[in-house]
Amino acid sequence: RRCVQETETTRDSVLTLQVSIKPQLEDMQLGCTKMVNQLVSVSLIGDVNIWEDVNNLQQDAFPSLVLPGHQSSIKQVAYHHGQQLLVSSDSSGRTLLWKNRQAERIPEIQYKIGTSRLLFSCDLETLYIVSDDLNIISFNLANRTVNKTVNIGANYGGFCVSKKNPNVCYAASERNTIFVFENLAQVREIKVSYVPTAIEVNNDDSLLIIGDKVGNVHIYDLQEDKEIQVLSHSTSAVSSIAVSHGEDKYFATGDSTKIINLWSFSEFKKLTENWVFHNSRVTSLVFSQSNNHVLSCGLDSRVIVWDTQSFKRVADLTNIHRNGVNSAIFDEEGRIVSAGGDNLMKVIKLNNVTILSLIHI
Numbered sequence: 001r002r003c004v005q006e007t008e009t010t011r012d013s014v015l016t017l018q019v020s021i022k023p024q025l026e027d028m029q030l031g032c033t034k035m036v037n038q039l040v041s042v043s044l045i046g047d048v049n050i051w052e053d054v055n056n057l058q059q060d061a062f063p064s065l066v067l068p069g070h071q072s073s074i075k076q077v078a079y080h081h082g083q084q085l086l087v088s089s090d091s092s093g094r095t096l097l098w099k100n101r102q103a104e105r106i107p108e109i110q111y112k113i114g115t116s117r118l119l120f121s122c123d124l125e126t127l128y129i130v131s132d133d134l135n136i137i138s139f140n141l142a143n144r145t146v147n148k149t150v151n152i153g154a155n156y157g158g159f160c161v162s163k164k165n166p167n168v169c170y171a172a173s174e175r176n177t178i179f180v181f182e183n184l185a186q187v188r189e190i191k192v193s194y195v196p197t198a199i200e201v202n203n204d205d206s207l208l209i210i211g212d213k214v215g216n217v218h219i220y221d222l223q224e225d226k227e228i229q230v231l232s233h234s235t236s237a238v239s240s241i242a243v244s245h246g247e248d249k250y251f252a253t254g255d256s257t258k259i260i261n262l263w264s265f266s267e268f269k270k271l272t273e274n275w276v277f278h279n280s281r282v283t284s285l286v287f288s289q290s291n292n293h294v295l296s297c298g299l300d301s302r303v304i305v306w307d308t309q310s311f312k313r314v315a316d317l318t319n320i321h322r323n324g325v326n327s328a329i330f331d332e333e334g335r336i337v338s339a340g341g342d343n344l345m346k347v348i349k350l351n352n353v354t355i356l357s358l359i360h361i
Contacts, residue, residue, distance in 0.1 A: 018060045019049055044071070047105075068096050068105040074339035077327045078118035078127070081289075083141070084332060087127060088339055089115035095129055106139065117159040118327075123166035130159045134173055138184055148184040158199030158210070158241075170208065172196035178208065178220075192227075194218070197256075200241040202248050202265070209251055211238020217253055219268060229268050234259045242285035242294065250308060252294050254282030260296055262308065272311050277304055284327045288334065295336060299324035303338055303348070320346060 017039070020027045025044065032041035039051040049063040073091040080087070086098035091114040097104040117130040126147065127139040134152035136159070139145070157172035171179045174195050180188035198211035208220040215236050219229035236255040244250040248265040260275040260282055279300040286295045293314065294306045301324055305315040321340025328338040336348040 015057060016060060017051060017057065018062050019043070070094060070096070070343045072343060073323065073326065073341040074343060074345060075114045075116070075326050076118040077329055077337055077339040077345060078120060079329045079331050079337065080120055080124055080141070081332050082124045085141075086337060087118050088345060089118055089129065090343070093131060106144070116156045119159065119161050121161055121166040122163050125166065128159070128161060128169060130156070130171070132156050134171055136169070136171060136181075136184060150181065150184045152179065157196035160200045162201060162205050163203045164205050168205070170199055170201055172199045172210065178210070190220070192218070197237045198239055198241045200243050200251065202243055203246060204248070209241050209243065211241055211253060213237045215255060231263070231268055231270070233261055234274070240282050240285045242287055244287050244291040245289055246291070249291060250287070252285045252287070254285050254296060256281045258282065258298070260285070262294065262306070262311065275306060277313060277316065278302055283325060286329055288330050295328055295330060297325035297328040297338060301325055301340070303328055303336060317348065
């Protein structure tokens with residue numbers, strides 16, 4: 001948990017550098033190297049510590065720069081278009097805020113299990129972080145503090161945020177229950193006769209789109225407080241749902257095998273006959289800001305871009321990550337940011353489908 005400089009002849013310690021005021025197991029250093037006039041070390045959990053001006057370091061000096069990173073599978077990634085801020089979270093629950101390719105760790109947020117969902121409120125002021133056991137945290141981006149935490153203590157069945165009210169969110173549990181929260185205080189509980197596995201809300205907060213364990217998609221009218229439609233997606237659990245931006249034109253559903261469907265809101269009509277180019281579970285779906293494209297990713301390590309007008313594939317990227325792609329989004333320039341089981345995030349330029357850069361610390 002310290003870096004020690006030794007003399008070449010006696011191997012006696014001549015300088016000890018500190019990494020943490022109160023060292024913990026995660027501060028254990030796995031190795032270090034000297035680069036020109038810098039000393040660089042990496043910790044057990046992936047932090048890179050950098051000491052500048054090595055020749056003039058003082059005893060017990062702390063790093064001049066710490067670059068946090070991920071050391072386990074990155075489960076979720078989200079993008080804040082207003083602040084050009086990227087957020088990532090991994091299977092250990094470590095959550096990082098990325099700006100200009102440098103990361104800021106959120107120390108208060110450290111689950112013992114993985115993150116299932118990262119979403120911004122509609123006013124882009126709050127980040128919702130949801131764990132696999134439905135522990136929900138609202139994080140204030142302006143002052144970098146946790147607003148509130150609620151623990152449902154049930155298996156994750158889906159999570160989404162209101163498109164109109166920045167204080168409202170919806171959580172589904174595998175206990176056949178949909179919870180409605182305002183400021184993370186429960187205001188409503190909806191009992192259903194099926195096991196929810198994915199959930200989204202439309203743009204005016206009037207309808208919930210809920211996927212279940214046997215491949216059905218349920219349309220629930222929040223104003224009438226009743227189910228108004230049941231659609232057949234497939235025979236496998238619905239794993240992801242996405243809604244088009246701004247207007248209720250499309251929604252897309254993906255399942256735990258490989259099937260993706262695009263639907264029309266106007267008639268709840270299936271517009272595609274099973275987009276089936278994935279070979280395994282569809283982990284994430286997202287619409288572009290123009291709604292002209294749908295981005296899908298899966299455990300088959302593929303990222304596919306679909307055209308919502310022609311219903312054709314316009315890009316099919318294979319072997320993007322080892323151990324699958326867990327999440328992917330579009331940034332403000334239309335590039336793809338993907339997160340995978342290889343602890344990597346990749347930024348991919350869409351127009352010529354070339355990888356511009358890798359973020360891996």
